[in-house]
Amino acid sequence: MKIKSIHAIFILFTFSIVACATSATKTPKFQPGATTTVLFTFNNVKDSIPFQLYNLPIISTSKYNKSTFIHPQKSTAQLLLPCDHPSPISVFINQDGINIYTLPNDTLEITIQLSDAGKIENVHFEGKTRVFCDYFKQKQQQLGYQDLRVPLNQASTSPQEILNQTDSLMQLELNFLETYQQNHPLPKWFIDTEECQIIYLCNSFKQARETIIKKHMNQEFTPPSDYYRSFDTLVINNPQGQFSHWYFEFLKTHLVYRKINANKLAMQAWIDTSTHKALATSALKLTGSIQDIFNFSILNHYLNSTKNLSLFDQYFSTYKKDFSNNYFFEILETKRDALNDSILSQRNDGYIYKTKNQLSTNDSLPNFYLPDTDNNFFSSKNFDKEIIYISFWATWCKPCLASVPSKNDLINRFSSNDKITFLNICISSKKEDWQKLITEHQIKGVNLFANENWSKMLKQKYQVNQLPAYFLIQNGKIKKPFCDSPEYITDDIQFLLTTNSE
Secondary structure, three states: HHHHHHHHHHHHHHHHHHHHHHHHOOOOOOOOOEEEEEEEEOOOOOOOEEEEEOOOOHHHOOEEEEEEEOOOOOEEEEEEEEEOOEEEEEEEOOEEEEEEOOOOEEEEEEEEEOOOOOOEEEEEEOOHHHHHHHHHHHHHHHHHHOOHHHHHHOOOOOOHHHHHHHHHHHHHHHHHHHHHHHHHOOOOOHHHHHHHHHHHHHHHHHHHHHHHHHHHHOOOOOOOOOEEEEEEHOOOHHHOOOOOOHHHHHHHHHHHHHHOOOHOOHHHHHHHHHHHHHHHHHHOOOOHHHHHHHHHHHHHHHHOOOHHHHHHHHHHHHHHHOOOOOOHHHHHHHHHHHEEEEOEEEEEOOOOOOOOOOOOOOOOOOOOOEEEEOOOOOHHHHHHHHHHHEEEEOOOOHHHHHOOOHHHHHHHHHOOOOEEEEEEEEOOHHHHHHHHHHHHOOOOOEEEEOOOHHHHHHHHHHHOOOEEEEEEEEOEEEEEOOOOOHHOOOHHHHHHHHHHHH
């Protein structure tokens, strides 16, 4: 009996190892709105020390830069970070740095041993991405730097020295990757991504140094004939670069910015010209997810840089057909609408923008694109031919939780009617708290979660200033903004159901 038990435990242990390895080996997918949890434990914290982490994602909606302090009384930190694709993160503790790696919907545990002086002595990782974190740890120890940009920036202004330094460092990094993975097998998708990070960063640096020296330092820059030789071997439409920040940065510079003479253009004209050039070039040279990410980055940057929505609408209407992933389309559309509402009675190229102080009856339902508990995404357009009762709530909102029983009763009352949907949109909350409370309170209806970015946009778009907030929708139009709570809304719903069936 004891032998069988030991055998069963061994099988279970082996299965868990294989499952973990398989999940890290399988090529990840882009997961809009996903997050990752990073748990830090610090040993030997003698004093308050600064703690910072930031990332360089492929799209800016997942970008963050967080700073805090670690104290002797609290030597742990749990962070929930946006993470819709595999992403490296730079972590700094008291000016010491390490690199970690995260995956969507994952948890990474990090234990950091500090010296008495507050320096990093050792780091231990647990989780699916441990194999990647160990790779970065070993690379930093062997090559002597955390970020490749540090030794790259130590090159002089001589074009030949820049070329020699860049090519030498690129080969050094690639050699380390090849040697490391011979003894520590890494998934192919990670090797492809890391190769792209190295190669496209080094080639981006060549372009950037020329620009800096010529335009910002006002010095002559005559590159040797082989300065851009490596560009001939680079793949422009490269699916292996789908998770590489530096691949997309290279594309922007190589395909767009270097083709435009910025000296002859005012800032707004340069933004307009580069946006048009980028989208037109993308249509010719990029496909699939690479084109999605590139176009989103360009259009998102345009929205962040200008209030010329008339020109944005022209770009958007022309190139939105090129998006294969609705996520990018939906978030751009929502962001554009939010920007439109923030511009006060301003005429711009024939457009008149007006800000609404409050949503009114028969206004179109503001857009959203949010995941449910099974990570299925729903857009407002999924409900444009039915009646919807929307509840905005948050996990920390006591009145919201107090209203759950009456809302469940309301849903039960109309359970046999398929012409009405009850949406519960959770905003400004932690995803794990949302999932936990749905189960604990048995919250019925369609439960959707808005991450930090979507929460900001939805609060602005729906003018939600207090919670809970309720909206009654019919056929994609708002019938009652800030309507009654579940206890008092039955008659209004019944009336809409009657008129909807006529």
